[in-house]
Amino acid sequence: MTRHDFPVFPVRSESFAEGQTLPPAQRSGKMRAGGQDESPQLSWSGAPAGTKGYAVTMFDPDAPGRGGFWHWAVVDVPAGVTSLPAGAGAEGGRLLPPGAIQLRNDGGFHGYLGAAPPPGHGPHRYVITVHALDIAPSGLDEHTAPGSLEVKLSRHTLGRGTLTGILERH
Template sequence: MTRHDIPALHVSSESFKEGQTLPPAQRSGKMRAGGQDESPQLGWSGAPAGTRSYTVTMFDPDAPGHGGFWHWAVLDLPAGVTSLPAGAGAEDNRRLPPGALQLKNDAGFHGYLGAAPPPGHGPHRYVVTVYALDVEQSGLDAGTSPAKLEAKLAPHILGRGTLTGIFERH
């Protein structure tokens, strides 16, 4: 199966809609973007047969510098989990299912970091991706870089879906 043949998952959120501006809850407070660093509520459906776990990420491809900016990565979500509540990306992991693992974001901590583009840099896209995988455990640990995540998961991806929010700081 090539990357283009991967079946699409349907990803939705009560926190924001496709292409809409991220609300303050999903913006960063830590990076002074007037937000609360609360990961969005997410739901997904349409996983192919054989799905044994999910991975969820949020990435800003428009961030300055080389390679964008990883805001969130959570691995090893059980196959029976098809949604996450708002705030599931808290550093304490209390709102994630047992066994789920958060990687360090590019700000250096395990958990969700809200949108925080540089002021005057223009609109940034925040791409939430849900991957359906054919393994229960990714075999990765908390020290894995989110930038290397897709390559490491590639042989196990059965389905993938995205939801993109926008944010610009003036």
Template sequence: MATFTLRSDSFEDGQVLPAAQRGAATGPGGRDESLPLHWSGAPAGTRSYAVTVFDPDAPGHGGFWHWAVLDIPADVTSLPAGAGSRHGGGLPLGAFQLRNDGGSAGYLGAAPPKGHGPHRYVVTVLALNVEKSGLDAGASPAKLEAKLGPHVLARASLTGIYERH
């Protein structure tokens, strides 16, 4: 699978997620604010992007989807902090959010169970060869990979860590 570059102004790959990207219930500073993201180097033929945030260490079956944004136009190569608000007002025209595994639209900050150990929050940007994902806002993020898999040209990812004591 081809790759390209993804970075965030709020943390480096493998570092602790800042308080703003944590769940509001986790304590001071937790704001459920989506990460500022910037990407570059996607392959020719990219017609749209999808962005996801997934915790593979969450208890239960299959981890926990914190955020999924689809149909980001190919000429967009960044999202500002907070673009994933519940109403998606910071998203580019045409992009939309799926419900997270908490049941609401928008970014749901990191909030692992106390004492569960460190959790990885994998941020992924997919470069797709289609303009529209074919999914709607009611789709489950878990279905996203199967639906988009045949259309992925390249992926970029970085991982933030958070442990709740």
């Protein structure tokens, strides 16, 4: 397998379905998109053998500017965990499993920042990815930038699952 040819496993959410418009709870209030900045409920199964931990990210590849926008990044989710409750991405991470760490998002804080595409910019994809990793802990900390996480993930991902929500503001 090449670095980009990972086994895929399913990721589901009680908050929204694949390809659906993100509901208000998953939209941003901080960025005036009429939302609540609540991370969605997530569950997954079927990670590859040898998984030692997970990272969970949400990225908007359609954001203007420097190549996308990181809305959420969590590392060091233990291998035995296969779901996160809605709101796990709140600042402080009190609903995250013990040991999990939230990195700073591109909005400048440690937590989930809801979807907020610029009005009139067209539809944006919000890609949530659960990365099954061959390392635990990751060696990253809360000061790690999401871009640096990408480098780490490219070397240690065994498999991944994605769930994509859409949002467009007129």
